Amino acid sequence: MVFRIARRNRSRCDDCGYCTTAISCPGEEVCTGCGACVAACPSQAKELVLTEEVRPEVELTVDGQPVKVPERLTLLQALEQQGYTVGIFPGEGHLTAPCRTGGCWACAVRVDGELKPACITPVKDGMVVDTNPASLASREPRRLVFGFSGHLVGGVGTPWEAKAGRGGWVEVACFAAGCILRCPTCQNWETTFRSRGEPLTPELAAVFLTRARQGYEVERMAISGGESTLNRRWLVEFLSHLKEFNPDPAARLHVDTNSVYLTPDYLDELLTAGLTDIGCDLKALELSTFQRITGIREEGFAARLLARAWEAVEYLLTELWGRVFVGIGLPYNAALISPEELAAIGARLAALQPEVQVTVLDYRPEFRRQDLVRPGTAEMLGVKRLLERAGLKKVICQTYRGHVGPG
Numbered sequence: 001m002v003f004r005i006a007r008r009n010r011s012r013c014d015d016c017g018y019c020t021t022a023i024s025c026p027g028e029e030v031c032t033g034c035g036a037c038v039a040a041c042p043s044q045a046k047e048l049v050l051t052e053e054v055r056p057e058v059e060l061t062v063d064g065q066p067v068k069v070p071e072r073l074t075l076l077q078a079l080e081q082q083g084y085t086v087g088i089f090p091g092e093g094h095l096t097a098p099c100r101t102g103g104c105w106a107c108a109v110r111v112d113g114e115l116k117p118a119c120i121t122p123v124k125d126g127m128v129v130d131t132n133p134a135s136l137a138s139r140e141p142r143r144l145v146f147g148f149s150g151h152l153v154g155g156v157g158t159p160w161e162a163k164a165g166r167g168g169w170v171e172v173a174c175f176a177a178g179c180i181l182r183c184p185t186c187q188n189w190e191t192t193f194r195s196r197g198e199p200l201t202p203e204l205a206a207v208f209l210t211r212a213r214q215g216y217e218v219e220r221m222a223i224s225g226g227e228s229t230l231n232r233r234w235l236v237e238f239l240s241h242l243k244e245f246n247p248d249p250a251a252r253l254h255v256d257t258n259s260v261y262l263t264p265d266y267l268d269e270l271l272t273a274g275l276t277d278i279g280c281d282l283k284a285l286e287l288s289t290f291q292r293i294t295g296i297r298e299e300g301f302a303a304r305l306l307a308r309a310w311e312a313v314e315y316l317l318t319e320l321w322g323r324v325f326v327g328i329g330l331p332y333n334a335a336l337i338s339p340e341e342l343a344a345i346g347a348r349l350a351a352l353q354p355e356v357q358v359t360v361l362d363y364r365p366e367f368r369r370q371d372l373v374r375p376g377t378a379e380m381l382g383v384k385r386l387l388e389r390a391g392l393k394k395v396i397c398q399t400y401r402g403h404v405g406p407g
């Protein structure tokens with residue numbers, strides 16, 4: 001049979017150790033071909049290759065049925081072999097697996113009674129696997145979340161008035177692992193691709209963030225990532241618990257997102273749960289730019305994600321305007337997106353809601369794009385003026401010297 005396994009290209013590897021210390025991996029010699037290290041390696045020293053092997057079989061019990069599958073598969077691969085369908089978005093298959101790197105736990109199934117992420121968990125002889133939605137719903141969801149500390153600048157969804165001249169902590173934030181995108185410039189890749197760590201229930205994460213709020217004496221609590229929205233049930237329950245633990249009217253609950261996983265009904269549910277502020281990163285207007293920035297190679301999939309992000313932003317700027325604070329983040333680096341495309345994005349946003357707060361982010365060398373040159377202050381101010389000329393009234397730009405506010 002043909003299997004996928006990850007191979008290390010020694011000439012590219014710089015021995016950073018991320019694939020062994022941050023990724024939950026059974027070891028190169030027993031590789032399951034989950035692909036988590038391939039997505040995460042900053043040096044791109046890992047690649048998936050096909051290998052033809054005869055492997056012994058292991059016997060599992062899946063939803064009450066005995067099944068035999070070759071050893072050294074992930075549970076997700078084994079379930080797919082058994083005819084289970086796997087979707088990227090909820091409701092598109094028996095299982096939903098958006099990140100496939102072990103961070104979001106949206107793919108979690110019960111293994112010997114305990115929740116485990118199917119995308120990275122290796123099959124083992126004698127495992128009892130339960131994928132029944134009712135059985136999974138009876139367990140509290142989990143996901144990997146890190147950080148829980150104060151932030152001096154806030155994010156895209158932090159109102160300028162809350163940042164300007166504050167000179168201290170602006171909010172507290174935590175960071176969820178797992179992302180659907182594969183941005184070569186990922187600004188937080190060490191959290192995004194992490195799969196080692198203790199997964200948290202929404203309630204425990206809300207306790208940690210509430211304690212951080214009390215310690216830093218701020219009003220604002222934020223979740224970012226990775227991509228915060230991937231595990232819908234987890235995020236909704238997290239916001240509900242935060243609201244319960246922070247009933248004072250000053251408390252602000254801020255979600256930072258790339259927007260591609262949101263839908264109008266998901267946004268409505270987040271609002272009901274307690275969302276007050278949202279920061280949406282829009283990566284592009286043109287498909288080719290979106291693919292360049294997000295690393296999504298498959299054109300149809302990329303087009304779908306881009307359309308979803310814009311639909312979510314349009315819904316926020318029309319139907320939900322005034323009920324939730326909306327900030328939009330736009331990327332800028334001349335190597336990634338043209339000023340003309342940014343101006344077109346600005347015009348489209350201004351036509352929807354000219355008062356929306358827009359922050360242009362100066363994309364710096366990060367992760368796999370160490371070749372990038374960080375835009376200078378004058379260049380960023382030029383982009384800011386260009387967006388203002390497109391009709392936007394509240395444009396902020398991020399520069400290496402700090403943020404330049406509206407006006």
Ligand code: FES
Pocket residue numbers: 096097098099100101102103104105106107108117118119120178
């Ligand atoms: S899809 Fe498995 S943890 Fe995200």
